[in-house]
Amino acid sequence: MMKKTGILFCRCSASVVSAEKLDELADGLGKYDADVYELQDLCALTVNEKDVLNTIGNEFDKKIIIACYPRAVKNMLRQGEIEFGDFEVLNFKELSSAEIFSKIEIGYQIPKGEARYQVQATDLNVPAWFPVIDESLCNLCGKCARFCLFGVYTYNKKSLKVVDPLACKNKCPACGRTCPTQAIMFPRLDENSVLAGAEPGEKKVTIDKGSLLTTLNQRNQNRRNIFRQGVVQQAEDERRKAIEEFKLGVDKKEKND
Known part of the structure; x- marks a missing residue:
């Protein structure tokens, strides 16, 4: 029992x-x-x-x-x-x-x-940015797999998997920032956010009439575009830093050898 x-x-x-x-x-x-x-x-x-x-x-x-x-x-x-x-x-x-x-x-x-x-x-040392996929939100667009350069993911049109979480680089949640559905989480991220695993907020529309709605929708779309551009740039910066740190690590290892 x-x-x-x-x-x-x-x-x-x-x-x-x-x-x-x-x-x-x-x-x-x-x-x-x-x-x-x-x-x-x-x-x-x-x-x-x-x-x-x-x-x-x-x-x-x-x-x-x-x-x-x-x-x-x-x-x-x-x-x-x-x-x-x-x-x-x-x-x-x-x-x-x-x-x-x-x-x-x-x-x-x-x-x-x-x-x-x-x-x-366990003695296993897990990277601070260990990625987890929320399958209920993932639309299999593959942006994360294409954005990541470290072999963390495998992807085809029917499947996206984290196959090597330990290859994820510290301070590089870039793939999560590029995810359009907020399906990627980093449980070891030291913040209270959707990227760390909080539930995504629900989108609400409170106005439903005429040209005012059209104007507001256009304004919101413009704001989202500006915000998205900032997020993508942040992701690019994080990925670039991760690559630089990776190269430094390889150089140090070759020198020691």
Whole structure:
């Protein structure tokens, strides 16, 4: 018989939340009568320890994951081909430690006690800009794959996949900026944004009459074009810097050899 609930806590190594908050969460989670797994860290484990995560996922019929944005976590597990079944995510980027503990104790009815606390770690060093695709938003346009020069993606008209996330360069979320549907996320990005995994905002139209609507639509389109040009330029700059850093790394390696 499967155990009812397991708590999985990502001790993120990308500093998307402070070390103090991670310590506070670890300490607090140790005081609940529950099976708690401290994952060091979830991104790395989805690449290097898939069997471990699948085993944990199969052990419980309900999982509470304490990590970053739910959209990012859901798609990262799917991308890693990890079967986690029924789970919910408590976002430690937006929720305070007290709010997380309240949800565990009141919302999930987990009593205080002594946790059965385990640490799952990996030595894998994941780039800070580990990309994740939201398949529900991806329209398979292939812009990201064509824009990336580091072999992170494979693409054809029927499929887009992240095949080498570790090839992604630090401080180069350029492909995500070029995505027209905001389908690419970087869970290790230190900001609260759609690019980091927040839900894209809904577009609303509140005026529906006559020439005023036409004028406003044209003005909004002009603004979007200007904004888009700025985003594309930013993406080009980020990609250029990543290439320069890559070349420097190759040069240093050749000199050392």
